[in-house]
Amino acid sequence: MMDLFSLELEQFFTNDTFLNATKRLKHVSLGLDGLKIDEVCFGKLKDEILSQTYAPTPLKELFIPKENKNELRHLGIPSFKDKIAQNMLAFELNKYFDKLFSSSSYAYRQGKSYKNAVFRARDFFRKYSHVIKTDIKDFFESINHEILLEILNVHIVDKRIIRLITLWIKNGEFLRYSYFKHHKGVHQGDVLSPLLSNIYLNQMDKFLEQNGLDFVRYADDFVIFTVSEQDATNTLKMLKNFLLTIKLNLNQNKTAIHDKFSDFTFLGVNFKGDELSISDEKFRQTLAKLSSQIKQQEINTAITNLNAYISHLKTIKLQLFSPEQKENFNAHFNQTITNLVRKFIKILDKKAIADALLNLEFAYPVANTLKKQLLLSYYKNAKLPRVKSITATLEAKKREYLRNFAKDSVLHVTTPFLFLAILQGKFVLKQNGKITHKFPISKINQIIINTQISLSSAVIYECSKRKISIDFIDEKTNLSYATLFTSNNAIPKNTTSQISILKTKKS
């Protein structure tokens, strides 16, 4: 007989779990009801939920740019009361469902981390010759409600819980005044979503296990190991067919079969067979982060920050550096410390600096005699004029030009009472009917207005066509109070659908 989730709502909707839930949630970003975390009344929430009169607030739809990518992340932000309710349930559900999950599933689970996943994958690759690297297309947004609810229904005894979860996943989103229904997928931002996503993909884990396949899965990102290319091809075909039965598809252009000699990236780590490394881009980021630790008013806080960052790096990244990267890292580290000393050499005496440096943690083990030499060299080098590295010298010049280009391409209007229009294919600024400035449209990619001016509709039309954004900045606060058009088309897409609605008779 299978173990079931037999807890009833009353058993975990208590004052204690309420307090726990409020602690675990961020206290920023209000939902649409505008309630702050300390304005949520537990008594009322509990009554509503137990009596099934509870209704979640629609989510706040938001698009934020993904890091280093020209894509947007679609978020739905629930109100605090809904987050709290979900959190209280998630805690118990997590405990129950975690027992059912595969040991090869690593995301969002207590005691598991992406590091474990990386090393597990490496260990598997020592036993196999081929690997399928793939991920699922629009995973969160593709989860099928009926299939998910069916699974939950099998395990959860108290059906009021099923009703709650249904309310949450089917809850719609507001973008400004436009409401978007939610027929499929779980919201990115809901507390329960990570767990629900694991429950859903547990079906695939079980399928892979039944077929005797070794794999490592982190959310929708996973690798499957095989003994030959043919085996990999067959497995992939079989997997695709299975995924169709749970309404999922693979991301075609991120799916590939690799042998021990071709590189691929999994969880931010470069794999080449069982040899791990980190990408040049990530490596540069690491160096930049290291340097940024010394931007401190006090030498001791700078050292504390550096030590914290180094300790953090030791837990995984340092183990993944190639010999070349190690060497570069050490050079950069030495340079960073020299810069730090240079910054404080005028205001602190030699002893104060030496005392601070003695606390310094090194990324790699350093013998005591060598350590003394290094510390001394930092002090000596700091006295010399600063000589930038070749790349830094070129970078600085590059940035200077980028700034200039940006200056050229942004039309920033600060003089009041002008009229911005389009004439003969150019943006023109007029004062009392006379043209004072002209700008070629093709060169402009942003317009910033922080004063009171007039704007012709032709300008707005041209800007929308060319995806030139217009920002209106408040003179006093320097904050943007309105933006017309973004360079990304995710939002305009919704806007156009709204316009098409307004054109109908129903409008």
Add this chain to the structure above:
DNA sequence: ATGGTAATGAC
């Protein structure tokens, strides 16, 4: 040991 904050980093 247990409680808190602030980083980073995977999705």
Add this chain to the structure above:
RNA sequence: CUUGUCAUUACCAU
């Protein structure tokens, strides 16, 4: 006025 889960590290308090 940029979410969620998990992990790691550092610091502080008892």
